[in-house]
Amino acid sequence: MRYLPTGEWMQKADEYTIKEIGIPSMVLMERAALGTVDVMEKERINLSRTLVVCGSGNNGGDGFAIARLLKEKGYEVTAAFIGREASMSPDCRHQLKIAEKCGVSIVTSINKQEYTSVVDAVFGVGLNRDITGAYQETIEKMNSLPGQKIAVDIPSGICSATGKVLGVSFSADLTVTFGCEKLGCILYPGHMYAGKRITIDIGISRKPFRKEPSVCYTFDKQDLPELIPARKPNSHKGTYGKVLMITGSKGMSGAAYLSAKAAYITGAGLIQIYTAEENRVILQQLLPEAIICTYTEYDEETLHKLLEWADVVCIGCGLGRSNIAESLVVEVLRTVKFPCVIDADGLNILSTHLELLGGRERPFILTPHMKEMSELLDCTIPELVEKRFEKAREFTDRYGVVCTMKDARTLVAKWDRQIFVNTAGNSSMAKAGSGDVLAGVIAGLLSQGLMPYEAAVCGVYLHACGGDEAREVKGSYSTLAEDLITGVGTCLKKTEENMVR
Numbered sequence: 153m154r155y156l157p158t159g160e161w162m163q164k165a166d167e168y169t170i171k172e173i174g175i176p177s178m179v180l181m182e183r184a185a186l187g188t189v190d191v192m193e194k195e196r197i198n199l200s201r202t203l204v205v206c207g208s209g210n211n212g213g214d215g216f217a218i219a220r221l222l223k224e225k226g227y228e229v230t231a232a233f234i235g236r237e238a239s240m241s242p243d244c245r246h247q248l249k250i251a252e253k254c255g256v257s258i259v260t261s262i263n264k265q266e267y268t269s270v271v272d273a274v275f276g277v278g279l280n281r282d283i284t285g286a287y288q289e290t291i292e293k294m295n296s297l298p299g300q301k302i303a304v305d306i307p308s309g310i311c312s313a314t315g316k317v318l319g320v321s322f323s324a325d326l327t328v329t330f331g332c333e334k335l336g337c338i339l340y341p342g343h344m345y346a347g348k349r350i351t352i353d354i355g356i357s358r359k360p361f362r363k364e365p366s367v368c369y370t371f372d373k374q375d376l377p378e379l380i381p382a383r384k385p386n387s388h389k390g391t392y393g394k395v396l397m398i399t400g401s402k403g404m405s406g407a408a409y410l411s412a413k414a415a416y417i418t419g420a421g422l423i424q425i426y427t428a429e430e431n432r433v434i435l436q437q438l439l440p441e442a443i444i445c446t447y448t449e450y451d452e453e454t455l456h457k458l459l460e461w462a463d464v465v466c467i468g469c470g471l472g473r474s475n476i477a478e479s480l481v482v483e484v485l486r487t488v489k490f491p492c493v494i495d496a497d498g499l500n501i502l503s504t505h506l507e508l509l510g511g512r513e514r515p516f517i518l519t520p521h522m523k524e525m526s527e528l529l530d531c532t533i534p535e536l537v538e539k540r541f542e543k544a545r546e547f548t549d550r551y552g553v554v555c556t557m558k559d560a561r562t563l564v565a566k567w568d569r570q571i572f573v574n575t576a577g578n579s580s581m582a583k584a585g586s587g588d589v590l591a592g593v594i595a596g597l598l599s600q601g602l603m604p605y606e607a608a609v610c611g612v613y614l615h616a617c618g619g620d621e622a623r624e625v626k627g628s629y630s631t632l633a634e635d636l637i638t639g640v641g642t643c644l645k646k647t648e649e650n651m652v653r
């Protein structure tokens with residue numbers, strides 16, 4: 153796993169490293185500059201005529217050090233100091249003096265000369281308000297220059313906590329970031345301004361991030377072996393759990409099929425689908441591995457028998473909003489004591505029965521997209537988008553559930569855990585049926601013994617990696633939900649092969 157701190161948290165980590173560990177600030181800055189030059193060379197940036205634009209904070213300090221190192225290597229370099237003299241940080245001032253003494257050409261405005269590359273060291277994580285006036289004009293000018301664009305730590309103008317553009321932003325081809333990638337470069341639109349992102353270690357301690365609830369984290373592919381539940385040599389179908397899927401309705405057999413198949417592909421032992429009678433034949437044909445039980449009217453006795461049979465329940469995919477659906481959701485949420493995934497129509501029904509969540513901790517995993525989440529929270533979608541982290545925390549604190557908030561950057565929250573931010577996946581997954589697959593993947597992981605929060609984070613990540621596998625085969629336009637299921641299977645197989653090796 154790796155942390156995705158905001159700029160504020162990154163500054164706390166810088167401070168901890170300097171004051172508590174004792175690494176001098178100028179040492180960190182030198183490592184940042186050396187690392188940036190190294191990355192630019194490895195990435196084959198044409199550095200033959202480079203402009204480094206520096207502000208008055210430590211990001212500007214990095215910039216002067218980079219300019220000096222480029223000159224040492226024989227490149228033609230100009231450093232433009234466009235910050236305010238009066239507000240220069242001590243390290244920035246120091247770096248400017250060194251650069252001057254080393255003969256770096258220093259100017260105070262961007263001249264018309266053509267550069268092969270433009271390095272943005274105007275603002276880093278210290279950006280704390282909208283960029284206006286002369287700074288805005290400078291950044292617009294930098295964007296309009298020819299040559300490759302490289303951002304130091306974060307593109308100037310991107311809010312490191314939200315990914316929002318604060319007035320204007322440098323648009324980078326490459327961002328070399330220090331210590332940890334900042335949350336704002338992961339979230340949209342910030343992500344689109346960062347270009348290719350490369351993180352370098354400059355010795356900043358990550359200790360301040362541990363156990364800090366407001367710091368987020370993500371996974372990379374190499375984390376998968378640790379995340380997925382182990383298969384045991386001496387096992388049978390009962391070892392991997394019995395999943396009850398209360399899904400599908402008349403005309404909505406697809407959601408029941410996709411979620412159940414996804415749970416099987418993920419490794420569930422046995423699946424029973426409880427659905428409308430109209431779906432019986434089609435589901436039996438589509439998924440002969442599943443047991444099918446059907447209803448024509450609400451039947452509490454059968455429901456209870458099925459709940460006694462199951463270890464895990466997944467309710468809501470394609471369930472509809474009929475009276476029967478409502479009775480099913482209410483009764484399941486009222487009585488179930490084991491892990492339960494609540495998706496789609498299950499969430500729509502839940503939003504008018506929130507009292508069913510109680511407030512005590514129950515093993516529920518809610519998988520809303522932004523619209524469903526806004527209904528659960530009774531707020532507008534723009535309000536939710538603006539304050540997604542606060543809202544996710546507020547909701548999971550209040551109800552004690554696990555919540556995966558689905559979006560281009562899906563979050564997983566639980567009151568006593570740091571928020572997981574998904575960084576895998578792609579636009580091919582923005583299609584009908586993708587949510588059903590996710591609900592099934594999570595149910596499949598629960599049935600193999602993962603705890604609700606672990607199943608949710610692993611499920612979201614695995615589903616997204618499945619999307620990446622699917623895009624490799626089908627491309628961004630033509631990937632279907634069924635392909636995501638195949639992708640999840642491929643991803644699990646690759647992970648297993650790596651584990652064996």
Ligand SMILES: NC(=O)C1=CN([C@@H]2O[C@H](COP(=O)(O)OP(=O)(O)OC[C@H]3O[C@@H](n4cnc5c(N)ncnc54)[C@H](OP(=O)(O)O)[C@@H]3O)[C@@H](O)[C@H]2O)[C@@H](O)CC1
Nearest residue numbers: 166177180181209210211275276277278279280281282305
């Ligand atoms: N030792 C370390 O800590 C290390 C730090 N490192 C590097 O330092 C970076 C962080 O440096 P930082 O904290 O000095 O902040 P930085 O981003 O340079 O900007 C602050 C300046 O901008 C100004 N300002 C802000 N918003 C503005 C606006 N909208 N419009 C106009 N002005 C605005 C603000 O002015 P003020 O708010 O004081 O008026 C202040 O002058 C970090 O990203 C990394 O690159 C690495 O070298 C590793 C070691």
Ligand SMILES: [K+]
Nearest residue numbers: 272275306308
């Ligand atoms: K920058």
